[in-house]
Amino acid sequence: MNIAEMTPDEAKAELARLAALLNQANQAYYISDAPQMPDADYDSLRRRNAEIETRFPDLKRTDSPSEQVGARVADGIAKVEHRVRMLSLGNAFDRDDVAAFDTSIRKYLGLTVDAPLAYTAEPKIDGLSLALRYENGVLVEAATRGDGAVGENVTANARTIRDIPETVQDAPRTLEVRGEVYMSHPDFASLNERQEQVGGKRFANPRNAAAGSLRQLDASITKSRPLRFFAYSWGELSEPLGETQVEALARLAKMGFSTNPLTRLCAGPDELLAHYAVIEEQRATLGYDIDGVVYKVNDLALQGRLGFRSTTPRWAIAHKFPAELAWTRLEAIDIQVGRTGALSPVARLTPVTVGGVVVSNATLHNEDYIAGRDARGEEIRGGKDIRVGDWVQVYRAGDVIPKVADVDLGKRPSESQAYRFPTSCPQCHSDAIREEGDAVRRCSGGMICPAQAVEKMKHFVSRAAFDIEGLGARQVEQFHGDGWIREPADIFTLRDRFGSGLQQLRNREGWGDKSATNLFTAIDEKRHIPLGRLIFALGLRHVGEAASNLLATHYGSWEAFETAITRAAGKEGPDWDDLMSIDGVGVVMATSLVTAFAQESERASIDRLVAHLTVGEARRPDTEGSPVAGKTVVFTGTLEKMTRAEAKARAEALGAKVSGSVSAKTDLLVAGPGAGSKAKKAADLGIETLDEDGWLALIGAA
Template identity: 75%
Template sequence: MTKKTPTTLQAPVESLTNAQAKAELSWLATQLRAANKSYHGADAPDISDADYDHLKQRNKSIETAFPTLKRDDSPSEQIGAAPADGFGKIKHVVRMLSLGNAFSDDDVFDFDTRVRKYLGRENEIGLAYTAEPKIDGLSLSLRYENGHLFQAATRGDGEVGENVTANARTISDIPHQISGAPDVLEVRGEVYMSHEDFAELNARQSDAGAKTFANPRNAAAGSLRQLDASITRARPLRFFAYAWGDLSAPLAQTQSDAIARLQSFGFSTNPLTQICSDPAAMIAHYQKIEQQRATLGYDIDGVVYKVNDLGLQHRLGFRSTTPRWAIAHKFPAELAWTRLERIDIQVGRTGALSPVARLTPVTVGGVVVSNATLHNEDYIAGRDGDGQPIREGRDIRPGDWVQIYRAGDVIPKIKDVDLSRRAKDAPAFVFPDHCPECGSAAIREEGDAVRRCTGGMICPAQAIEKLRHFVSRGAFDIEGMGAKQVEQFYADGWVETPADIFTLRARFGDGLQQLKNRDGWGETSANKLFDAIDSKRQIALSRLIYSLGIRHVGDSSAGLLANHYGRWDAFETAMTQAQIGEGDAWDTLTSIDGIGAVMATSLITAMQQEAERASIDALVAQLEVQDAVAASSDSPVAGKIVVFTGTLEKMTRAEAKARAEALGAKVSGSVSAKTDILVAGPGAGSKAKKAADLGVQTMDEDDWLTLIGDA
């Protein structure tokens, strides 16, 4: 949504005033016009199908409730987008319309009721419909005259389309000549791309350094709408015929017979098209198609129902942009069923064993999904972190049919599993208790949902992930040394620990002969990398702490630690001497505001683990670690440990903390014997009592402001 999104957008339509409804219709017209241009004109949609459908429904609801406010440029009167510049224009003899949408079973029954009521056949039995997959591609109209392909046009805005005749002739599914057809025959259908061809095309595009496509629909549309037909010829496009436009003679008396006749002319028609006797049968076929969706090999986004009798279609006629005799029953935009091919275990930089679902590719929310997170072993087993059942206790096994969901940019997840389609002999998935990368024991600590490898730096997966983190933007951020280079150097045995990065020049010499011989590298680029590495030998204490990749320690907490300890040697000594859960060093560490027991335990464990500590010491020996910026020595609170409690009335707690730290104070979240000052506002409780018991200096907010000179 834009910054000018109406505040009424989520309000019930019936609650809107005339002014609010008018403003919202104006906004919706702008948004939908831009969406149509992106989707139909540029083949690059910038909102999801679900969001688009929501906006269309909202516009329709407001227009229904406020008919006098309907705009002359109403989106409900528009189809597609105007033809793009660069193509010739073709005016359709018979308009190419869009379809109304059904999003639920009730919508399908309502559609049938409307059809029967319009025809005066409410009480009759046996009104037949066809049901066919709704191909997610680009609409195309093919005009044949005397059996020869005369011209081809995109839908455009429904009235005028783009002349893509030369491009259409390159598609193998489109015959150039047909026999036995009416003198004038306009065949309509969908240009699409199969999943296999889409993957191969994207691989070729990537290898050539060219643009890759988000999904098969975009790839098909972009390929057909090329000014250079040779590009279209090189793209693997397909075509399904499902309708017709201008005719010099009728094809048949029913929709199903007309489709069969198109097939007899040599066109590909969808084999899943079926005649249904009532809404229940239509919905049953919809569910059957949805179950097969992942194995079709091409994208569909719903099922289209059409009245089978063409005479009844003629009687029903059209609304302004949609036929009364057809409707598209859409699949949920963010949901899809597919097969779980296998479960892989990935090892992260903290040793976490993360299960990943490898899926038969399926398009969900406009994106081709082939992987999904499985969270942890409990999730696979069908239980939550408290041992309670999820998915009614259904576990997940390789070979299962699973429902995938994806909303926005969220990582795809598995929502459910269909036990009725599970093989009877399918074994339960056994989560590994040893690391698949290094063979070390993988343990799960009490209270932790994740199992972790104990191999540390001997585990190649952890080593690579730690190195990738080490060179990331928030850490050392070495120009020319990104994740790709780290993986390459690790595979070659040149860099196994962070310290190895800083000894590259000494070990291999200026120019690094082995590196010079690699594609894309020469003596200049190699020396440029060495210089970039050397420029990072001076590093801020906070960046160094963050770069170590210690579990639970992010960039903000690294800053807290750096500000508190000030110097690397002070931090290193404190972590070496600390004992988990007890002692002065532990109390000091956990008294830092923002550092809890979990993070403190992780810090101490990492700094006292022999192999990891040796790696850290070797790194620090190559560096000049800059002390945290200290306040001027004349600050009255420099170096003092301050605790704020109660309600501050003249500034927020965040402001008070920032001001104290700027003056060199160390702000803690708890009172201890090391606390120098407690600033107590109204409502101070246990901290004030503890400070009094320990003899800690206590003052109110006004006294504190006087002390620091802000009164």
């Protein structure tokens, strides 16, 4: 939605959405060490939030992301209150942003355009921020940034890092050194190899590995991890380290701290941008990950005059690198078949380092993408197709799967031929069909396709589904390859088919009497399964974990669910209407459900599975005394006293059905500010309408 065209109500709703997204991203990145989105996407959301707040300053939320630094420390972890807040940095993305940064500083200080003003430029390390407190030259405390005000106490862990001295000479009585904990590329690769050898978790990237290693509860684990530390700043001091940024860094280096050798003193924006280009050119060969260059006013007295905004210093900015790109050769295009039969093309590349990560595979999305078209048939990449042997540009942002972004036609081999996307499954040779309106071609073989069968069973035993201890993805591949299991029902007949099963498993590496017995016990324990987990485990297209629980709550039992979905096969009648009335279920999901149950082979596979199970009924809410039990409620507009999710959960807890659309079956419309067509339709149908206060009054005593 264009910000310039937003109404106040639309702006308020968008700020709420952005606050929720960014808070979730902060928790994932800073607390869980598991980023959910690329840095570029995160930065884009932050910029959008700031632009809306600038246009609608009165709508700025008390929990605005622009007022937050990092994320709150999780409960149960020892906390440290920072004497001087650890702030984040504002971002620059292009030459104009850097010029604007310089202009804003000169304006604030009252300096003319030609007045001398020096800056430092240094690589922005992609690691974990750490504050080290020394008293009388002795390390007494180490803390992560946390939310800027309170961080995690990681003192014992920090003492194990070789770049962090236990004692320092010629230091102020109180010295707080700040910097970044990181892991080098070779050390990261070695760590992942060791993790694989002992069956441990592989880390996605060096930043995650460094953050996870520093935040261990057992310092001996941290000690075994090859962590490094660059010092670049300071917090509380009993006396200054120098008069300039350069002098202060030199003094830290003299005390024994590692400072970045690429830090340079620059006379103005042009020199900053020139050094940015130098660092960007060396980026892939540094041996550690960086995601930009940090510019700081060199004069510490001027830093003091410039001071801080609520979450960022005025005297510093991070000039972020664009999305990561590299060129390499496309050696082959392989087709992978997923659990829903989707044929997914994968580029096999001559390995290339992109932002510190060795990339040898990249997604090609679908056959249209290879041909140089988008889903609407319009040209992408100027209409250039992708061929084996091409010199291709690989795009990587954050932890997302690398993509092929462009092709250099000037380096295309003269003998190259356009890629012909297969019309049959490479695994089972069944027809690969592309339905009208679908961007993906799918194998029609179902469970006779070994790729689909294996992927479906991997999903079936996944954590959110049956979660059978001892039967994971590797074991599923093994058992399927041996012909022991072809479909989920076969898992529950293993013991009967093999007697005790012990002898067959004894012959397999890694199995013995105890592990085999434990596996069969674990399988038996899962013969009783909650309805929501069973629906999710079926692996039906478009039916995720949340939708499965919605369906379970709505229908209550397997018998009711199975009967209703079977009867809804004609996409008309009361059962279809009832399915479509569930808030969160649309035509695409509903069609997928009824299609699966109408297909003879898939339905037979489901029936064979359920014959071995006792399916628990979904817990129904206690609706005694509820004024809305059995009623269909629709929420529209902006709710001011609770989120839409809270309102929906409360209504469902009271036995109401929450729908996303108004119809003749709607009993009650709750309309907040900005209610539009739904409110008009409800009025036309004579449906009772309440504002948020009326809704709260109605359910308050329930």
